[in-house]
Amino acid sequence: MATRTIDSATTLVPRRSLGETYFGEWLMTTDHKKIGLMYIVTGFFFFLVGGMEALLIRTQLAFPNGKVLDPQTYNEIFTMHGVTMIFLFVMPILTGFGNYVVPLMIGARDMAFPRLNAFGYWTVLFGGLFLQSSFLFGAPPDGGWFQYAPLSEMAAGCGVHAVTCTPGANADFWVLGTLLLGISSIAGSVNFVVTILKLRAPGMSINRMPLFSWMQLVTSFLLLFALPSLTAASGLLLLDRHLGTHFYQYFYGGDPLLWQHLFWSFGHPEVYILILPAFGMVSEILPVFSRKPIFGYTFIAWSGVAIGFLSFTVWAHHMFAVGLPPVAQAFFATSTTLIAIPTAVKIFNWVATVYGGKLNLKTPMLFALGFVAMFLIGGLNGAALAVVPFDYQVTDTYFVVAHIHYVLFGGTVFAIFGGIFYWFPKFTGKLLDERLGQIQFWLMLIGVNLTFFPMHLLGLFGMPRRVYTYPADLGWNDLNLMASAGAFIIGVAIMVFLYNLVYSLKVGRKSGDDPWDAFTLEWDTASPPPKYNFLELPVVRSRRPFFDKKYPEIADWKTVTH
């Protein structure tokens, strides 16, 4: 009789479930760190997509009478550049940092609702792919990132009073894509609010919370209150386009300005949604690399709250040119000027933090300092735009393009790179190469100023935004060429970063758990952190808990009461 020997070691291995395979682990993860990394990688992928679109725009405009893109394609590219950068790069990547860092910073083991967190990420990913897939269907959104109605309406009413519309699916992609992204943002915001309010470590009062967590909290409230008006506006547009209603069509008794009011009452808080977490990042980086506690913690935290409140009162400064009554103009000009006060408070506090410090000019610090300088320029020309007569002159010109890019590129993107260099050791256990980082910083600083500073002058010389080309005799040629050259320098800087990323991941120096001698709790665990973050929850006695632990003899709680 034949016998068979069974090798138990090979036959008794249990089948692995989907969640135990490498890909399954990522697909099914509810770990805030993995979700955070997925947000960051996805956001950065869309940054590259949006960057390509920016380079196409600048190639088209580098010389007069450009022929690289036809007018329709140009409309699609600049629209998708804005949509991609705002909704698919900055928002997801900031959420990613929040996801990874906030629970660690406040001494929590995860977000309050881990599955909701995963849902938020996957909705962003699919929403982003849905929006980008519009190129495959030949119908990308083409009405600007704010998709003004009635330009974005369908056929009904088209041609009446010379109104041109968007009969294809272009605007539908925008409406449905932003709807999906809005759902994701709501899920993420609820999660941040509950996590920050309910899962802080013992002893971490709201007054001892790290400033990045503070700004994430304010941003989450802004999203919760601002998104409904975008959803309402989009819903009405969808009804107009498909069910024959006429909310935005003047000819049928609708009001085109309704769209602008609804959109901008989301859109201006949105600008602060994009910048407040960046404020938080810089408020974490500057003190660590100045070897000082942050100056005026309370003012920085509460000025963030003030900015949040005021951001809901300024929306119509985007609409000065539509013919608002003088009282409304005065109100919105005043509120817009008022918002400069808490913003300036932050800048003074950052400068005071750096002043007299033992500065360590590593790459994260360079980006944080670059952020302060660039954001200051963006803030000042923003205050200029609050002056109604000046706004009349430059509205919808390249001056506005310069302003928004100084704020969002010179500001937010610099802070994001500062954050990447600062927290990369936490994510991976390795340091990004310092020399390549410094090269990238200087290239970006030169590139940003070369690209966006000339746009102020172009705006003052009357170049409207969104034109696909221009004649040679308007005096705009040299400035446009400079801007395009600057854009390509930024492109080179991003290539340097990508090389640095691959190089450092492969052969980068190991960072240890606390490479920057930092102050906050995320560094009080291994780098990268174990799955459970902290086996025992830390107890907090001051605003710099990890500093206290490392230097008990000069601990903050011994000398400072807060």
Add this chain to the structure above:
Amino acid sequence: MNEAQHLEEKSESVAVEQRSESQEQAEQQEPGGKSGDLSAPNAAAPEAPVRKKRRKKAPPRIEDITPRPSFWPILLAVALCITVIGLDIHPIVFVLGLLLVITAIIGWGVERR
């Protein structure tokens, strides 16, 4: 350091702390009652102190303090995407998406956490 090593070291240190705590308590314990407990009866009773063996508190298991993986979030996101696409493409796609959304929400709700 991997997670297992990290946990092992932590559990050792927790056990050491607990041992020293229980020793201290035993040393401070007076016959017949806890230290400073004036209401304890027979404070001067000559019974020998009873040393209770305290069980070592095991360190928390990773699966107890970390969330479980779940495929419902990704499924719900896919379902939502199909529903939204259905709004623009065809009512059948929309209804299919809606059914998937309902399935995903129910699955999410009844999943063991």
